[in-house]
Amino acid sequence: METDYTITVRSRFSLAICLVDAFTTGPPLAADIRVQLEGAFRQPIRKPGGTYVFSDVPDGHYRVRIDSNEYFPQMLDVQLDSSNENRLILHVPLTPRPSYPFAAGTSLIRAALRDEQNQPIAGANVTAVALLEDVVWGRLTDPVQQGDRWLRLRKAMGKPAVGESFAIRMGDTNDFDYGRIAVFGQEPGLVQLTAPLQREHPKGASCLPAVQTISDERGEVVVPFYSNGAKQFVVVLTFQHQHLVTTKDILLREGEMNYLGTVRM
Numbered sequence: 001m002e003t004d005y006t007i008t009v010r011s012r013f014s015l016a017i018c019l020v021d022a023f024t025t026g027p028p029l030a031a032d033i034r035v036q037l038e039g040a041f042r043q044p045i046r047k048p049g050g051t052y053v054f055s056d057v058p059d060g061h062y063r064v065r066i067d068s069n070e071y072f073p074q075m076l077d078v079q080l081d082s083s084n085e086n087r088l089i090l091h092v093p094l095t096p097r098p099s100y101p102f103a104a105g106t107s108l109i110r111a112a113l114r115d116e117q118n119q120p121i122a123g124a125n126v127t128a129v130a131l132l133e134d135v136v137w138g139r140l141t142d143p144v145q146q147g148d149r150w151l152r153l154r155k156a157m158g159k160p161a162v163g164e165s166f167a168i169r170m171g172d173t174n175d176f177d178y179g180r181i182a183v184f185g186q187e188p189g190l191v192q193l194t195a196p197l198q199r200e201h202p203k204g205a206s207c208l209p210a211v212q213t214i215s216d217e218r219g220e221v222v223v224p225f226y227s228n229g230a231k232q233f234v235v236v237l238t239f240q241h242q243h244l245v246t247t248k249d250i251l252l253r254e255g256e257m258n259y260l261g262t263v264r265m
Helices: none
Strands: 015-023 034-038 043-046 051-054 060-067 073-081 089-094 107-115 125-131 138-140 150-155 166-169 176-184 190-193 206-214 220-225 232-241 246-251 257-264
Touching: 015 034, 015 060, 015 073, 060 089, 060 257, 073 089, 089 176, 107 232, 107 246, 125 176, 125 220, 206 220, 220 232, 232 257, 246 257
Parallel strands: 015 089, 107 257
Antiparallel strands: 015 051, 034 060, 043 051, 060 073, 107 220, 125 206, 125 232, 138 150, 138 206, 150 190, 166 176, 166 206, 176 190, 232 246
């Protein structure tokens, strides 16, 4: 006589990593993404839409490492505490590398950063802001202070998305503060940024489309812009590496690639 047994194996949720393409604000395009929890010896379960779930990880401090051929690597520290009833769910925007397969007709700026000895500059911070005539990406609906990570905004061009970057303009100058949306709050227009604001801003301050990226190991840089309805627009580019800062104003036509060649710093 045969007896059938049903065995139920339960696992404890530990951590979810939700990856977002910082350009499309959708799921990552690359299939080679590797998500590791260093020191945990646990493999995540990959869910549709770019979510990776870790289970049964002992409490403690860990480092999450994310690698891909199409995106720059990401590392972030997490503290796991099973006594906390709130699930730890992290939204992580991934920045495209210059090798990213952009679709034909994407508005792009490319450049190669070199130092005085003509050596590639890797890891330089690059910001780009689109100056659109008579159009803003959005506005702050409440004043914010230096160091704030939560803010309220009203977007004029579609709905805000996790991973999206924007620049807060300082008056009528080309001086900017930068934000990237990490997660939405429970109230309409409330968002949390991936990093604190560097300055205070008044209610109604204008927000413009922006891109935040870095140069790769060859010093190559790519700056992609989604269509914003303008046939052409001026982009304020800032390259920063250690104490060196270079700024350029570029006229970018929609759907075209503008190659700046070598930019020396």
